[in-house]
Amino acid sequence: MNRSYVLSLTVIASIALLFSMSFESLATTFSGRVVDEAGKPVSDVELALPGFRVTTPQDQDEPVFLPSQQAETNHVGEFLIGEITSPSVQLVLLPFRAAAYEIHAAKIEGMSFYIDESRGRYGGLTFAITPGADVKDVEIIVRPRMRIRGRVLSADGTPLRNERVGIRIERRKIEGRGGGGGGGTRDLDADGYFVEYVERPAYYTVSVEYQGQSATSEEILLEDGERHDKLVLTLDDKPPLKPDRAVARAPDRERFQAAWNRDRQGMWAVNPENRHTYKRMYCESREEAHTRAVEQGAHLVAINDAAEQEWLLEVFGRENFWIGLTDVSKAENPHWDNGEPVTYTNWSQPDKTTGGGGADQTDDADQNYTVLIGLTGKWQETRQGNPLSRLTERAILEKAHFTVGTPESNGDIEKR
Numbered sequence: 001m002n003r004s005y006v007l008s009l010t011v012i013a014s015i016a017l018l019f020s021m022s023f024e025s026l027a028t029t030f031s032g033r034v035v036d037e038a039g040k041p042v043s044d045v046e047l048a049l050p051g052f053r054v055t056t057p058q059d060q061d062e063p064v065f066l067p068s069q070q071a072e073t074n075h076v077g078e079f080l081i082g083e084i085t086s087p088s089v090q091l092v093l094l095p096f097r098a099a100a101y102e103i104h105a106a107k108i109e110g111m112s113f114y115i116d117e118s119r120g121r122y123g124g125l126t127f128a129i130t131p132g133a134d135v136k137d138v139e140i141i142v143r144p145r146m147r148i149r150g151r152v153l154s155a156d157g158t159p160l161r162n163e164r165v166g167i168r169i170e171r172r173k174i175e176g177r178g179g180g181g182g183g184g185t186r187d188l189d190a191d192g193y194f195v196e197y198v199e200r201p202a203y204y205t206v207s208v209e210y211q212g213q214s215a216t217s218e219e220i221l222l223e224d225g226e227r228h229d230k231l232v233l234t235l236d237d238k239p240p241l242k243p244d245r246a247v248a249r250a251p252d253r254e255r256f257q258a259a260w261n262r263d264r265q266g267m268w269a270v271n272p273e274n275r276h277t278y279k280r281m282y283c284e285s286r287e288e289a290h291t292r293a294v295e296q297g298a299h300l301v302a303i304n305d306a307a308e309q310e311w312l313l314e315v316f317g318r319e320n321f322w323i324g325l326t327d328v329s330k331a332e333n334p335h336w337d338n339g340e341p342v343t344y345t346n347w348s349q350p351d352k353t354t355g356g357g358g359a360d361q362t363d364d365a366d367q368n369y370t371v372l373i374g375l376t377g378k379w380q381e382t383r384q385g386n387p388l389s390r391l392t393e394r395a396i397l398e399k400a401h402f403t404v405g406t407p408e409s410n411g412d413i414e415k416r
Contacts, residue, residue, distance in 0.1 A: 028129045031080040032138030041077025046094035070387040090126040101142040147197045150231035159192030166209040171202045279397040280316040289395035300324030301396040302336035318374035322395035327368040348378035
């Protein structure tokens, strides 16, 4: 007889409940399919078992970072996550907190698990798997997340395309007074659309602001599980009622724009230990990062020791960064993209070796690139189109020499 359990994000439900096992146990697989509440398969859903630190009884002083594992459902909703070596795992949907679906329930080996909605619904199936086991025929039940999808139009009715706008959402409880709100900046797509996910039934009011123009929606009632995808916000063409307030706000907008430009373009920082200059730069892909580095007479960073990496993370923050190491170099003579020999590595996989791809690997689709995981300081390989690749939007550039008086693309040099 099947039994159902309510599962919170932090309570461990068991397939095997073997938390005493070491992470060196035999690799396992976790496979099945993703369906909606009506039982229909859902394709193109990204699932992940996030990596995390683990300390084994054999090695208390050197915690090991277990790499994340990802999979994407095919056209019939099937997925397979293999080579799992973690003592316990948590299944989440990607991109985290921005996924179009949420996990509602799961059926694993005859038992049904339901997410405790009072604790949030960003995944949260946490469990252990018997060493070497192949857990098959798992059924993950998802449902679309509540959201508001809107389109922003200029005063003349044309879509506001590929622009960054300010958006604020106010929430009022259905059953009475009280609520909340929040906002920030968002990038509109090529047709002027944006998507905001919400977490609870309520009345919602959406406001948008762009270069002094604004628009506000009427209240939108969202019941549990509902979506509103037909919101249209048309910016007014009226000047602010009080010109003096507009003048006062102009410097704020200019400072915001300048700060945003600096964030995208980056600022050079000088490492006092080696006098090299480095820059954190926004990029949409690893290829863009490489191209922009060449344009600026730089290269993707080559990390030569632990001290240099620690300085980079301290200065530029603990985000994910593209770095200048690929698998094109020969295993017997590994080197960075700029030609320097590899003298230091910090792979998330303890047995990882540089250059395993071979020197004749030239197809970009099969090329392995390296990401520095800021949260852990570990390195992971990824390819174009992989979830980690799509989630990495920063790179670190490096110049061995900086000459005072040499024109720079942004003119900013910052000493830290």
